[in-house]
Amino acid sequence: MNTLSPFHLAIPVSDLPAARTFYSTTLALEEGRSSDDWVDYNFFGHQLVIHHAAITSPQKSKDHSEVDGKHVPVPHFGIVMDWDLWHKFAEELKSKKVKFEIEPHIRFQGKVGEQATMFFYDPSGNALEFKSFKDTSQIFAK
Template sequence: MNILSPFHLAIPVDDIEKAREFYNKTLELEEGRSSSHWVDFNFFGHQLVIHYKPKTGLENNHKNLVDGKDVPVPHFGILLEWHIWQDLAEKLLKKNIQFAIEPYIRFKGEVGEQATMFFYDPCGNALEFKSFKDKTQIFAK
């Protein structure tokens, strides 16, 4: 696998302060630069920016069925080390996060074994945090 460069992702939020608190306090991300309309966060070494965007009523909550679970589309997230994912899942459970899909293991004992969980930020952005038991199998079939 090639060494990856940090990505930049800007997402819409309809309440800067609620979103700021979620990313600061719930996910415990370090805040970077900000203005009244956007805030940068260190998203596990990547640049995540929340940008104010008023709700239009046209937001789409589409889901695809995967493993019998409704996976929100679109969503974004990060691939974490196995133990870091486990620690984060425990923290979020203690913080009473309402999961769209509770933490669980997919393909247990098979190629591509992975841990995953889905939840929403307070502005409706879906996040997936996952980990592979063996990182060399991220794209394995």
């Protein structure tokens, strides 16, 4: 399969106004349709929907997977960005005082699949990863 299609992802949030501020302001995503219980976002061409759910505390994952010496939260979601855009975005997030679970860094340096990556949580504890490959032909390389 060589054609990319937009994905649809719906995630739970415990505090819709706080999540809305995070996705609209911190991540600067374009808001789409909404109701009192959910908000659609243009997540880099994909449809992300935050749904208010009865979560009594943040859902920050206790599960992690070891990847290149870092404890990656599982589950997580995110996007593969253009190299220059990723670096600009990382600086913007730092200036907005985003608390990183894994600071922006280069993973698999000098190896197949070398990539820039960072992890952080939204206000409801959903883990996000933003990454970039300097050579996009290596996204699925072994």
